[in-house]
Amino acid sequence: MIDVKNLKKSFHGHCVLQGIDEKIEKGEKVVVIGPSGSGKSTFLRCLNRLEEPTSGEIWFDGVNIVDKKCDINKLRQKMGMVFQQFNLFAHLSVRENITLAPVKLGLMTQAEADQKAMQLLSRIGLAEKANSYPNQLSGGQQQRIAIVRALAMNPEVMLFDEPTSALDPEMVGEVLELMKQLASEGMTMVVVTHEMGFAREVGTRVLFMDGGQILEQNPPDVFFGNPQNPRLKDFLSKVL
């Protein structure tokens, strides 16, 4: 589904990704972990070109999205993204946050989008917040709405960029719970996170990144149970 070939990214001569090769199949839940500055967020943000790769190829649904001629906006409609800082549109109500893109992009009528929004909000138990504004909500509520906003586009893959890192500890659970639900429904997910429990429980594959490279990857039981790379061993000994 996503095929990354020799992806490199440097910022002002500083090399952040040094040639990543990675294949993500439909239905996989790939969890990316690693220390800060290891390039994991940059890697994720390259997948929908929020970060412009310096070189390499990223094939998604048979299209090389690094190619300048591809319609990146069209492709992004199929790749939902959830941010560390939620990034709900502060001037719009919860319902408008969810319906804006599907309606303005001509994918749904306002009525259809409203119905979809209410359905998604009921599912996460926030239907009564439809007319609230983002800053009236807790971080956990905002992040769950951000997830739902991405889902309203019916994406084929969801990218999560440290979705729980900005949350109060007691709100982490509700967001992870929703992500687990999504995973169990078969959504393809790429998750950058520091939540080792989530990686172990939900991930079908865990990648360890450091210094702009993927140093080790395995299914979670092997990854956590029998790590090989010394850098990974060291990392796990500190975080587990």
Added chain:
Amino acid sequence: MAEFLQTHYYNLYVALIEADRWKQYLEGLGRTLLIAACATVMGILIGLVVAVIKVSAVNNRKLWPLEAICNLYLTVIRGTPVVVQLLILYTAVFTSMTNGTPVAIVGFGLNSGAYVAEIFRSGILSISRGQTEAGRSLGLTSWMTMRLIVLPQAIKNILPALFNEFITLLKETSVAGYIAVRDLTKVADGIKGRAFVGEPLFIAAVIYLVLVVGMTQIQKQLERRLAKGDRR
């Protein structure tokens, strides 16, 4: 005391009623409002375009020629007095035009655009990058993201600065007399000269003051309406 009041009452009569002079104030006021309103709209349009170009050029190097033009425009307009700009437009650019009003509209519009551009730019930069990224990640184009997400929030942040500029512009039109436009100030000054009383200038001042107070009220209303996402 009675004498003092009587003198002023008489002077006001001369300044306003005699020879139907109040009609001249109204004409001047109309011209002032026309110039200010049209120049404000023009300034907003120019300012918006210049600000969006300057902000976009940061990430899109292909826009550098447009950015260079915008920078030249900002430097020249902000670096020279508005009266000089008006005189140049009137005497050297629109040479065939005898009516100064359209020239004044263009002059004040071009002038205000430069200041509005920087106000808009500061507003756009005040919105966190995450808002743009969220919009783009949903598949919205950069212009849709700007129009639907960034600008509505930016405008709320810049409303005070923007109204500051509108108020300045309204009062600045009082120099339109330099290019033979009979605006409110020019009319009042003319009546003062003919009637030999000082009151016309005070009358003009009161009219400007009322207009500005009215604009301030509009600003308050708008701020209240735009604050709906702010309440906790």
